Amino acid sequence: MSNEIILEAKKIGKYFYEPEKFRVLDDISFEVKRGEFVSLVGKSGCGKSTLLYVLSTMDTDYEGDLRIHNQSVTGMKQNQLAGIRNEKIGFVFQFHYLLPEFSCLKNVMIPALKLGNFSKEEIEHRALERLKMLGLADQALKPASKLSGGQQQRVAIARALINDPLIIMGDEPTGNLDSKNTDIVFDIFKQLSHEMHQTIIAVTHDNDFAKRSDRIIEMQDGKIVSGH
Amino acid sequence: MPKKINHNISSDISMTYTFSKMKLTVVAALGVTIGIAIYIFLNSMMAGFARMSDTLIFRNIAHIRVYKDDDISRPLIASENSNKKVNALVNPKIVPESQTIVNPTLLMDLLRKEKDVTMVTSQVATGIFYHKGESQIAGNTIGVNIEEADKMFDIQTTMVAGKMLDLKSTPNGILLGVGVADKLSVKVGDNISISSPKNVTKVMKVVGLFRTANSQIDKVKSFMNISAAQQILLQNPSYVTDLDVNIVDYKNAVNYSARFSALTGYKAEAWQTANETFVAASKMRSIILTSISFTVLIVAGFGIYNILSMTISQKMNDIAILKAMGFKGNDVTRIFVQQALMIGAIGVTVGLLLALLMVNILSHTYVGGDIGYFPIQFEPFVFFQGAMVGLIVTFFAGLIPARKAANVDPVSILRK
Ligand SMILES: Nc1ncnc2c1ncn2[C@@H]1O[C@H](COP(=O)(O)OP(=O)(O)OP(=O)(O)O)[C@@H](O)[C@H]1O
Ligand SMILES: [Mg+2]
Numbered sequence: 001m002s003n004e005i006i007l008e009a010k011k012i013g014k015y016f017y018e019p020e021k022f023r024v025l026d027d028i029s030f031e032v033k034r035g036e037f038v039s040l041v042g043k044s045g046c047g048k049s050t051l052l053y054v055l056s057t058m059d060t061d062y063e064g065d066l067r068i069h070n071q072s073v074t075g076m077k078q079n080q081l082a083g084i085r086n087e088k089i090g091f092v093f094q095f096h097y098l099l100p101e102f103s104c105l106k107n108v109m110i111p112a113l114k115l116g117n118f119s120k121e122e123i124e125h126r127a128l129e130r131l132k133m134l135g136l137a138d139q140a141l142k143p144a145s146k147l148s149g150g151q152q153q154r155v156a157i158a159r160a161l162i163n164d165p166l167i168i169m170g171d172e173p174t175g176n177l178d179s180k181n182t183d184i185v186f187d188i189f190k191q192l193s194h195e196m197h198q199t200i201i202a203v204t205h206d207n208d209f210a211k212r213s214d215r216i217i218e219m220q221d222g223k224i225v226s227g228h
Numbered sequence: 229m230p231k232k233i234n235h236n237i238s239s240d241i242s243m244t245y246t247f248s249k250m251k252l253t254v255v256a257a258l259g260v261t262i263g264i265a266i267y268i269f270l271n272s273m274m275a276g277f278a279r280m281s282d283t284l285i286f287r288n289i290a291h292i293r294v295y296k297d298d299d300i301s302r303p304l305i306a307s308e309n310s311n312k313k314v315n316a317l318v319n320p321k322i323v324p325e326s327q328t329i330v331n332p333t334l335l336m337d338l339l340r341k342e343k344d345v346t347m348v349t350s351q352v353a354t355g356i357f358y359h360k361g362e363s364q365i366a367g368n369t370i371g372v373n374i375e376e377a378d379k380m381f382d383i384q385t386t387m388v389a390g391k392m393l394d395l396k397s398t399p400n401g402i403l404l405g406v407g408v409a410d411k412l413s414v415k416v417g418d419n420i421s422i423s424s425p426k427n428v429t430k431v432m433k434v435v436g437l438f439r440t441a442n443s444q445i446d447k448v449k450s451f452m453n454i455s456a457a458q459q460i461l462l463q464n465p466s467y468v469t470d471l472d473v474n475i476v477d478y479k480n481a482v483n484y485s486a487r488f489s490a491l492t493g494y495k496a497e498a499w500q501t502a503n504e505t506f507v508a509a510s511k512m513r514s515i516i517l518t519s520i521s522f523t524v525l526i527v528a529g530f531g532i533y534n535i536l537s538m539t540i541s542q543k544m545n546d547i548a549i550l551k552a553m554g555f556k557g558n559d560v561t562r563i564f565v566q567q568a569l570m571i572g573a574i575g576v577t578v579g580l581l582l583a584l585l586m587v588n589i590l591s592h593t594y595v596g597g598d599i600g601y602f603p604i605q606f607e608p609f610v611f612f613q614g615a616m617v618g619l620i621v622t623f624f625a626g627l628i629p630a631r632k633a634a635n636v637d638p639v640s641i642l643r644k
Contacts, residue, residue: 049643058552059639079556086554093642099241099546101248111553113235120235159553 004034005070006166006199012054012064023222024050025062030217030228034166035197037189038227039210042219048203049094049171051219055201056091056169057081069166086115090160094171094203097156100145104136107144108159115163123162130158133188135181149176157185161192168192170202174209182209189213238559241550242566245539253571256535260575260618261582263528268583268614270521272607273590274514280603282478284441285506287381289499290349290472291481292488294335296327297495332468335492339473342491344484347474349376352457352467358404358450359421359429360412367408367448369422371457374403380472383438383451390416390436400456401435407447409437424460432456441599525621528575532625536568540633547633548641557634564633568626569619576618580611 014025024047032038040048053059054066057073060081065074069088073081085091090111098107108127112118118126131140134154139147144155153176160168168189174182186209192198193214202213210216217227246253329335332350339348352371357364370377374395378384384392388406395401402420404412414420416434423429432452439446458467471492475484481498488496500507540547547560584606593602 053639053643056552058642079558082551082554082556084554085552091552093549093552095642095644097549099549101244102241110237110241110550113237113240114554114559116232116235119233123235 002034002197005031006034006036006068007032007055007201008065008067009055010065010067012051012062012066014050014054014059014062025054026222028064028222028224030224032167032199032201034199035193037193037200037214038202039213039216040201040203040219041205041207041210041216044205046219047222048219052169052171052201052203056089057085086111087163088166090163090165090168092153092156092160092168092170092173094175097152098144098147098159100143102144103141104131104144104147104155105140107155108162111159112162117163127158127162130161131155134158135184150178150181153177154181154185157188161188164196165198167199167201170200172203172205174202174204174206182206186212238555238562239566242563242570245543245563246567246570249539252535252539253574256532256571257575257578259528259531260572260622261579263525263531263621264576264579264614264618265582265586266524267521267617268580268611269586269590270517270524271610271614272583272587272604273602274517275607275610276602276604278510278514280599281506281510283382285499285503286478287383287386287440288442288445289502290380291475291478292473292485292496292498293502294329294339294471294473294488294492294494294496295469296329327469328463329468329471329492329494332466332471335471335494338491339471339488342484342488344476345473346476347376347380347472349373349380349472350454350468351377351470351472352454352461352463353469354457354461355425356450356460357423358408358412359423360414360418363412365408365411365448367405367450369402369450369452369457371452371454373454374451377451380474386438386440388437388439390434392436392438394435395451395453398433398435399453400430400432401452402432402456403436403438403451404434405446405449406437406439407443408450409434411447422460426460426462428460428462430456430460525617528618529621529625532568532571532622533628535571536564536626537629537632539567540564540629543633544636544641547636548638551636551638552642560636561627561630561634564630565623565626568622568630572619572622572626575622576615579618580615583611583614 008031009028012025012028013023015021016024028051040052042048054062057068065072067073068084073084099110102110105124105127108130109123112123112126113120128137128140131137134157136151136154136158139151144152147155153173157170157173160170174185177185189200189202193200204210215227218225336348336350339345349372353368355366355368357366374383374392378392392403395403404414409415412420414434416436418434419431420434421429421431455465458465461467473488475481478499482500485496485498485501550560587604587606590602590604594600595602
């Protein structure tokens with residue numbers, strides 16, 4: 001872990017208005033360093049996913065300031081944010097994973113094809129490497145819709161890694177996995193953060209997973225109660 | 229920073245969407261196919277029909293006719309020029325003057341030198357009576373140089389009996405409309421007598437019969453040599469009543485008539501002015517067919533719009549994921565617009581072939597009369613226009629739902 005701050009949230013606040021106005025995120029402030037592996041925990045409904053969407057730059061309807069890689073992203077245009085997501089952020093969703101009409105391999109390749117830093121052959125090679133890492137080499141050419149939930153989640157993880165993003169965000173990235181595969185994913189995250197200096201922010205309900213990460217941020221009713 | 233490679237991933241995704249839901253693609257493309265085919269078919273029909281009816285009308289008249297208009301007598305006191313208003317009772321009358329065009333050869337030379345003029349001929353037109361035995365018919369005859377007149381009016385194609393060129397070698401020959409011949413019960417080789425407004429009676433030999441598209445005309449009209457027409461009117465060989473002028477583009481005749489009037493000092497009347505009802509009818513026909521063909525295309529466009537809107541609402545998840553991975557709004561728009569254009573291109577291609585088939589079938593359909601087969605043919609411009617309009621309609625039918633897709637908020641989808 002270096003001392004370089006890669007993500008900084010300053011007094012992030014957010015309201016929902018349906019069914020009635022309530023403050024779902026309440027003055028959230030914290031910093032994450034480069035190469036840090038952070039777990040975000042808290043009771044169901046405390047606002048973890050909501051916070052992660054704000055951090056991922058997809059949700060722009062919030063108060064406060066968000067800085068990623070020494071750059072304030074608050075108030076940026078949608079197209080700029082899309083560019084930042086493509087290049088710097090890998091995201092594993094809580095419920096939604098893959099494009100069903102494409103093969104697993106293609107799903108993993110899409111963000112890299114979009115970014116265009118490598119030739120198609122290199123991208124394919126890199127995608128296969130990551131699928132192999134997650135134990136899915138034999139599923140590469142299957143259509144994504146033909147995979148089990150756990151397999152799909154692992155493909156989504158492989159996809160989040162394809163562009164070597166600065167930050168990997170996961171909303172319960174191991175929620176559908178058995179303990180063996182959870183361990184595999186955990187080891188990958190550990191390795192990426194400690195050897196490749198990529199930052200991991202993972203929401204989890206798995207206490208064991210959280211305890212073994214570098215740092216636990218605990219939320220309660222839209223506030224951070226420990227770990228900032 | 230390494231140079232970025234454009235992998236065209238949007239187009240890749242668009243292809244996958246188009247070909248993984250083959251059924252939807254085919255249904256949408258079929259809509260375009262039918263729309264395009266009908267559009268092209270109707271427009272080809274219209275073009276063929278217009279060409280045919282124009283051809284038929286120019287068998288009777290030239291693009292521009294130069295003649296001496298009847299003068300109306302003017303009041304003897306020109307009230308508009310004097311300061312004192314004088315009210316004179318006048319009784320306007322046609323001035324009884326000869327219908328002649330003075331010095332026709334000079335005028336013809338002048339007209340021939342004009343830009344865009346392709347042909348100039350002179351004729352002597354007059355009303356006459358045809359007699360045979362007891363029967364007598366009022367009609368009109370045109371004294372012509374038959375070879376020139378044929379070039380202008382395509383008389384040869386209307387001939388049904390006798391030889392048109394025999395007129396040249398027979399000074400008292402006459403070509404009769406079939407209606408006239410029927411009423412007089414004469415055939416080629418028979419003699420008839422005619423009388424002119426100058427009360428000159430002359431025996432003529434029928435050398436040929438013609439049938440135009442208009443049976444009313446066939447019941448009154450005949451052609452004779454210009455010298456014979458001058459004789460029965462008791463005129464000298466320089467007497468001419470009309471100059472007929474053809475120009476390069478007959479649709480522009482109106483633009484030339486004023487100039488030719490000024491040039492010759494006689495009235496130059498464009499064919500459109502002389503046939504206002506015909507022109508209005510053509511206009512109406514083209515408005516009707518154009519609106520039908522456009523309606524069909526719009527319906528096809530709605531088909532694409534519906535199917536694309538449906539595809540997009542099924543793909544909300546994909547769109548949210550793509551946006552989360554860094555696809556911009558324009559990338560999403562491109563995916564679906566390209567899908568629409570691919571469907572459009574497939575539909576248009578098949579539609580062009582179908583239209584070709586329909587045109588081909590109709591062109592072999594016999595409708596009779598002196599028209600024969602339905603006057604329709606492959607019109608490259610109409611096909612080109614159909615393809616373009618088809619692609620433009622599909623473009624917009626795709627763009628509208630695609631723009632909506634581009635504005636989807638990924639968070640609202642992913643949170644569910
Ligand atoms: N679109 C929305 N409109 C109104 N309220 C919402 C909306 N989305 C979430 N909420 C509410 O905001 C709160 C936080 O939701 P969030 O999804 O962030 O919880 P979470 O911590 O991720 O829970 P879980 O662990 O179950 O995923 C919840 O009380 C939820 O009901
Ligand atoms: Mg959640």
